[in-house]
Amino acid sequence: MVIETNVTKMLGIKHPILSAPMGPFYTTKLTVAVSEAGGLGVLSHINLTGKNSLDELKKAMEYVVEHTEKNFGFNIRTARLQPDAIKLCRQIPRFIMENPKIKEQCTYLITSAGSPRLIYNKHFEKLKESGSNIKHFHVAPSLYLAEKCVNSGVDGLVITGSEGGGHQSYENISTLVLLQRIRKKLPDVPIIACGGYATGEGLASALSMGVGAIAMGSRFISSKECQFHDNIKNVIIKSEASDTELVTGVFGPIRVLINEFSQKHGLVSNKAEKLSEETLASEIVDEVKHLEMSYEGNIKDGAVLLGQSIGIIENVEGVSDIINSIVNDAEKCLTTAFNNILNK
Numbered sequence: 001m002v003i004e005t006n007v008t009k010m011l012g013i014k015h016p017i018l019s020a021p022m023g024p025f026y027t028t029k030l031t032v033a034v035s036e037a038g039g040l041g042v043l044s045h046i047n048l049t050g051k052n053s054l055d056e057l058k059k060a061m062e063y064v065v066e067h068t069e070k071n072f073g074f075n076i077r078t079a080r081l082q083p084d085a086i087k088l089c090r091q092i093p094r095f096i097m098e099n100p101k102i103k104e105q106c107t108y109l110i111t112s113a114g115s116p117r118l119i120y121n122k123h124f125e126k127l128k129e130s131g132s133n134i135k136h137f138h139v140a141p142s143l144y145l146a147e148k149c150v151n152s153g154v155d156g157l158v159i160t161g162s163e164g165g166g167h168q169s170y171e172n173i174s175t176l177v178l179l180q181r182i183r184k185k186l187p188d189v190p191i192i193a194c195g196g197y198a199t200g201e202g203l204a205s206a207l208s209m210g211v212g213a214i215a216m217g218s219r220f221i222s223s224k225e226c227q228f229h230d231n232i233k234n235v236i237i238k239s240e241a242s243d244t245e246l247v248t249g250v251f252g253p254i255r256v257l258i259n260e261f262s263q264k265h266g267l268v269s270n271k272a273e274k275l276s277e278e279t280l281a282s283e284i285v286d287e288v289k290h291l292e293m294s295y296e297g298n299i300k301d302g303a304v305l306l307g308q309s310i311g312i313i314e315n316v317e318g319v320s321d322i323i324n325s326i327v328n329d330a331e332k333c334l335t336t337a338f339n340n341i342l343n344k
């Protein structure tokens with residue numbers, strides 16, 4: 001079964017499914033597996049503090065094109081507090097331009113957590129002028145930001161609701177409500193829906209709203225190829241949707257597994273309050289420490305970034321099986337819905 005959409009055509013992929021970026025962790029092998037399976041694998045912005053992130057991203061891109069001929073993408077967090085954002089925005093486009101194989105296969109840049117404009121520099125312009133098919137999407141957690149992104153000139157939007165794992169916004173709006181609002185106001189903008197997706201039912205619902213693809217984080221963590229610790233994969237398949245909560249992270253709210261870490265962290269409910277209490281350096285160090293703990297498998301004390309979709313994930317499977325079953329189930333759902341409407 002092939003479901004072709006505006007987004008699959010833009011990105012040069014078979015299936016309307018992307019892996020969501022999951023920095024500061026490595027998703028290099030997952031990227032290869034998702035792209036090989038016909039979706040679009042996305043490399044993460046590796047290091048919260050910015051240490052070595054440029055070299056890490058270059059190495060990851062080289063690894064991907066050595067292991068697959070298929071297209072892939074990458075993430076840059078452009079947050080004000082992200083120390084390496086400007087450096088990556090300038091140097092990665094130049095690196096891509098100098099590497100023909102990477103230039104051919106890298107069709108997607110997702111910026112997030114800050115302004116989409118940071119990437120609009122002369123290096124990115126040159127990359128586009130030199131024949132690259134790269135498309136720039138930005139994560140929008142609200143209609144206000146979606147409109148700003150479109151005015152800035154993005155090629156598309158990743159609409160991410162508050163049920164999603166990891167970085168969230170203060171707006172705290174669900175993917176379903178956000179999508180309805182943005183589709184009505186911006187009907188012609190290519191959209192990738194993100195946050196809460198893990199099944200064919202989810203993909204079918206997104207497609208029926210005119211969305212071009214879905215991106216999944218938690219579902220792909222619980223895949224055989226993902227480099228995350230088995231303790232995280234195992235807790236996902238045992239958990240309910242209610243086992244996560246929002247707490248305050250460096251860039252704003254983060255959705256995490258409820259555990260010792262989450263219970264020690266409150267939730268600052270708005271941006272103004274957060275800005276007024278910025279104690280940057282120590283906060284970053286603390287968050288990185290707890291993220292690293294979780295990556296090493298300490299799911300009791302670490303910051304275990306996960307979405308509510310863990311409540312609908314029942315097993316650890318290979319990426320190809322995950323993608324094929326989601327696409328097949330989506331087709332069945334859409335056919336059933338269509339037949340119901342026609343009373344067949």
Ligand SMILES: Cc1cc2nc3c(=O)[nH]c(=O)nc-3n(C[C@H](O)[C@H](O)[C@H](O)COP(=O)(O)O)c2cc1C
Binds near residue numbers: 077216
């Ligand atoms: C472990 C983890 C790390 C994440 N790191 C990032 C990141 O570095 N940049 C980003 O834009 N989003 C990040 N996110 C958010 C995901 O890209 C995506 O929005 C989220 O996983 C979607 O929800 P889902 O987990 O229900 O699929 C992260 C999510 C997780 C679970």
